[in-house]
Amino acid sequence: MIQSFTISIFSENSIGLLHRITSIFTKRHLSIESLNTSESEQESVFRFTVVVKAEEELVQKIVKQIEKQVEVIQAVYHLDEETVFQEIALYKLSTEKASENNLVERLIRDSHARILSMEPEYMIIEKTGHKEETQELLEFLRPLGLKEFVRSGRVSVIRPKIELQKER
């Protein structure tokens, strides 16, 4: 059964590790839905969050291959239910077009988005949420003079407290 999985990888900060990790997905012909990396709560330990849609067995094998990399401290995978996750999306609209349409303001309010910046020519809206939610707002805004759209990779924390086997 194909499901969505979040893979969390804790690693040293090392040049090229991203390449090593992505080539493991390439080898197995699996496309990455989203990817994010930043420093974790521990100084010098980096955290990658990779989202894939695949059979669990394949994800298991990939995680083992990732864990095998010298600079990887630990890699784990979780189903969406087992994590709390968010993405951030930015929408750039023509101010003129948006103000022609008083729908926009209500839309923003109703969807818990917020206006980041308002300029004479354009305005920028920010929304965080699951992909479906940011996608929904995108569909609404598209006909209303949407000029640019961008969505971040998923950031995710694991619901049950996971004990890292190795000290990190």
Place this chain on the structure above:
Amino acid sequence: MESVLTPLVSTKEKTSGAKALIKSLIAEKVNIVFGYPGGAIMPVYDALFDFQTEVHHVLTRHEQGAVHAAQGFARATGEVGVVLATSGPGATNLITGIADAMVDSTPLVCITGQVGSQLLGSDAFQETDIISISMPVTKWNFQVTKAEELPEAIAKAFYIAKSGRPGPVLIDITKDAQFQDFEFSYSPCRTIRSYQPIPSLNLNQVKAAADLINLAQKPFVLFGQGVILGNAEQEFKSFIEKTGIPAAWTILGLSALPTEHPLNVGMLGMHGNYGPNKLTNECDVLIAIGMRFDDRVTGNLEKYAKQARIIHLDIDPAEINKNVKVEIPVLGDCKETLSELTKHVLLKSHREWLEKFRVLNAIEAEQVVKDELSPVEGPLKMGEVVDQINQITDGDAVLVTDVGQHQMMACRYTRFNQSKSNITSGGLGTMGFCLPAAIGAKLGAPSREVIAVIGDGGFQMTIQELGTVFQTQAAIKIVILNNNFLGMVRQWQQLFFDKRYSSTELMNPDFIKIGEGYGIKGATVEKREDLSNALKAMFAHEGSYLLEVKVGKEDNVFPMVPSGASVSDIRLA
């Protein structure tokens, strides 16, 4: 044990990066390196000039030859093979050998020169991004851009290459870092925070495995190179002797157990023996030790050992459940896991079960082996050549093979008394491997007889390394089994492509004359009655020797598990 903090080598004098590299190699007890110079590694070669008594450099004729030679050295000695190459084309020429070492878990430290750090990313002359190129085929790699990073990088490289599941490592050093002076000190690496080379022993796994083994009626052991890499030959032998379990080898496990051992039941896989392949689908408990269920071993996975409960001993957790579903994994260094396991298993013998292997092997002997080893007419056969070599060397030689029919024949019919005696390219199947690997093996184990058995095709892939034989005076015995074909491909064309021999027939040169050009004595043999004397003459000769044996042009290797078929559908003809 010396403290991790006390440097093993320390000097207040300023040392260049290049000199520091050589001193680091010496600290790692390296006394031989294989390589090829060029602009971006010149400071290192210049430094080598001052250390000729400590570090012997072997100049191969191609960088691919240098890696294969280092592989041969590593496989014959169990030590790390070291390779030097320049940037750009020098570095990319290493890739085939590095990929080969990666699949076959061979410990290598490859050092490449790189353009100056100010030129990185500018498409400078002879710049290639070797770090990115080599990433999928190295266990680890690292680019040094400042001399002071070098000692730690080299120390980590050696530690990573040889610990856990061994593998190739590449260190790329920019030219400016080779020139830079710094205060050199060196301490070997013993631990890396993010790296656990050996999973810790789990007694529950060992006991569960022992329970299953103790209950088994028809247990069967498959052993691979893990036994050799773990120096666990003795522990392995004790384990099978106590449990009385028949054991079959993968091509890389060959020589881990003496061929004549009563529990050794032969070779697994596509051109393996009849008994072990057939009975894989009859055993009740399958115990895989340091092997990775390669598709050449398993055939069709859907039909592989479905009736068996599987125990897998391996040092690499990623191997568990990779290809077959395992019931009990036993993670760890098999030297440790096997000796622990042996404590918990019962003393048994499985005479009737063992007898089943003997019966099937007798069928194979009658239908395949007899005609291969003692034919009475027709052209010479590869099998009889290997068999006669056996009779002369008595199982004590190191056998190095290339890839193709001769490789399967040599691995099927050579007898071995001691470990680390079979050196071949298993996982990648790299033609051109044999000649340079044999040189490396001979330089690593000079007191042993090293025999290179090569096809006429593969020989020509790295034939230039005859120059290295010439220059190093490595006394290897080269046996070309010449069938005037890319034999293994021709066999497949015959069996599966209606005998359409597309581009597999070779027009070969006079190999003996080429050998002579390099000062290597040689002879050609074509008649059965001359074979024995020709081989004796070769072994009687002190230096290197090239014997060309003209064998049947269209002979095939059998048994064979056709690709995609089940191992129990193995064909005898």
